Amino acid sequence: MSTSDTAADFGEHAARIELARCLDVCLDCRRCVDLCGVFSEAIDLVGSLGHAESGLLTPLEQDRILSLCSHCDQCRDDCPHRPGVGEAAVDLPAAVEGVAAAVHRSGRTGWRSAFVVRALASDGAMRWARRFRGPLNRLLRGREGGVSRRALSMLIGVTSDRPVPRIADQSFTDWFGLREPAIDAVAPSVLVVPTCLIDQFAPEIGQATVTTLEGCGVRCVPSGVICCGGGLLESGQVDRFLRVAETNLALLSEGDCADPIVVLQPGCAEVLRSDYPRVLGQRAAAVASRVRGAFEHLDARSSMEAPGDGPSLPDVVGVISSPRAAATGEEDLLIARLEGRGVRVVRIPSGPVGESSAALLSTRDTAESAPGPAEVADDVPLVGLSVLVNGALERRLGRAVEPAQNLLPALFPAVADP
Ligand code: SF4
Numbered sequence: 293m294s295t296s297d298t299a300a301d302f303g304e305h306a307a308r309i310e311l312a313r314c315l316d317v318c319l320d321c322r323r324c325v326d327l328c329g330v331f332s333e334a335i336d337l338v339g340s341l342g343h344a345e346s347g348l349l350t351p352l353e354q355d356r357i358l359s360l361c362s363h364c365d366q367c368r369d370d371c372p373h374r375p376g377v378g379e380a381a382v383d384l385p386a387a388v389e390g391v392a393a394a395v396h397r398s399g400r401t402g403w404r405s406a407f408v409v410r411a412l413a414s415d416g417a418m419r420w421a422r423r424f425r426g427p428l429n430r431l432l433r434g435r436e437g438g439v440s441r442r443a444l445s446m447l448i449g450v451t452s453d454r455p456v457p458r459i460a461d462q463s464f465t466d467w468f469g470l471r472e473p474a475i476d477a478v479a480p481s482v483l484v485v486p487t488c489l490i491d492q493f494a495p496e497i498g499q500a501t502v503t504t505l506e507g508c509g510v511r512c513v514p515s516g517v518i519c520c521g522g523g524l525l526e527s528g529q530v531d532r533f534l535r536v537a538e539t540n541l542a543l544l545s546e547g548d549c550a551d552p553i554v555v556l557q558p559g560c561a562e563v564l565r566s567d568y569p570r571v572l573g574q575r576a577a578a579v580a581s582r583v584r585g586a587f588e589h590l591d592a593r594s595s596m597e598a599p600g601d602g603p604s605l606p607d608v609v610g611v612i613s614s615p616r617a618a619a620t621g622e623e624d625l626l627i628a629r630l631e632g633r634g635v636r637v638v639r640i641p642s643g644p645v646g647e648s649s650a651a652l653l654s655t656r657d658t659a660e661s662a663p664g665p666a667e668v669a670d671d672v673p674l675v676g677l678s679v680l681v682n683g684a685l686e687r688r689l690g691r692a693v694e695p696a697q698n699l700l701p702a703l704f705p706a707v708a709d710p
């Protein structure tokens with residue numbers, strides 16, 4: 293073992309001790325037990341093994357717990373024991389990130405465990421991947437756990453155990469760059485951050501969002517930022533995350549721009565709003581304060597009045613509820629809008645499903661084996677805000693889950709004279 297390997301192992305040991313210390317405080321407190329699967333899994337494991345303390349959990353047991361963290365930050369927000377407030381100084385999401393970073397530094401997981409997330413954060417790599425989207429998509433279309441998916445997992449580390457969206461024929465960025473803006477230059481503008489998931493896999497969601505924003509009199513301007521880098525942070529690639537975040541911060545602050553920043557996936561909005569100031573410090577606070585979700589931005593501009601001739605809505609809708617979409621408030625706004633228009637909403641918990649690009653890594657498969665959500669009647673349409681959660685829930689329920697953004701034109705109809 294080299295000197296650097298030894299140092300990395302000491303780093304991992306310290307990170308795991310810190311995670312166990314935080315879990316011990318949480319197991320006494322139990323205030324967050326309903327927020328996600330992390331707390332109930334810790335309670336079960338510590339209880340069933342007869343352990344009195346989390347420090348006796350093995351690394352494998354710890355990994356099982358932390359694979360259930362979707363990095364939504366909800367447990368950080370109101371924790372009475374958080375650093376600077378309580379004496380225990382508990383920051384569970386940071387402790388989870390600490391273990392991921394130490395494991396990544398140790399190199400034990402191999403280059404494949406980092407490849408997909410790195411590629412998605414790199415525009416050049418994705419342009420290269422797009423050229424080979426035909427064969428790549430054929431492999432991605434294979435049955436989960438089947439031969440082609442396992443081959444792809446061995447080749448580039450993409451998970452073989454959960455549905456992965458196909459690479460789109462045209463990226464959102466290319467579509468955005470080729471189109472004629474549909475609104476004049478004096479309209480109030482927003483910077484658009486598509487996110488790597490929308491850009492590469494679901495550009496139609498970005499197109500529907502931009503069209504709705506413009507119909508409501510909002511000029512959409514490309515921000516130059518595609519990927520927030522959150523998947524890099526979650527997968528322990530902290531140095532790369534810092535490089536991506538610094539570049540993004542410079543792009544979003546260019547020319548002292550003060551326009552709102554509309555981020556097209558809720559989890560990525562949360563990374564810009566919460567993780568950037570936490571990791572980069574106060575200088576990221578001004579950018580963070582400008583970050584909005586599409587529903588949030590439109591909600592502030594548009595009345596609840598039902599239009600006379602807009603697209604119709606179903607009587608009942610099942611909304612897939614994920615920790616990150618809930619943390620951003622986008623989910624509550626979607627539900628409030630639907631209910632305001634007379635739609636009955638059934639909220640369906642997603643369970644622990646990774647929402648960032650890190651969920652595409654084969655090392656994160658554990659979370660996908662968790663129990664599925666409650667059943668809903670077959671004729672109730674299901675919608676969700678997060679691309680990756682929608683795919684995972686389609687598999688669990690055996691039913692289609694549509695992007696909630698498809699409802700934008702019905703919920704925020706175009707105004708005649710924006
Ligand atoms: S994160 Fe804080 S509030 Fe939540 S269970 Fe742990 S100690 Fe309690």
Ligand code: SF4
Pocket residue numbers: 324327328329330360361362363364365366367368384385615
């Ligand atoms: S999923 Fe969210 S609430 Fe649960 S531990 Fe992770 S950051 Fe905290």
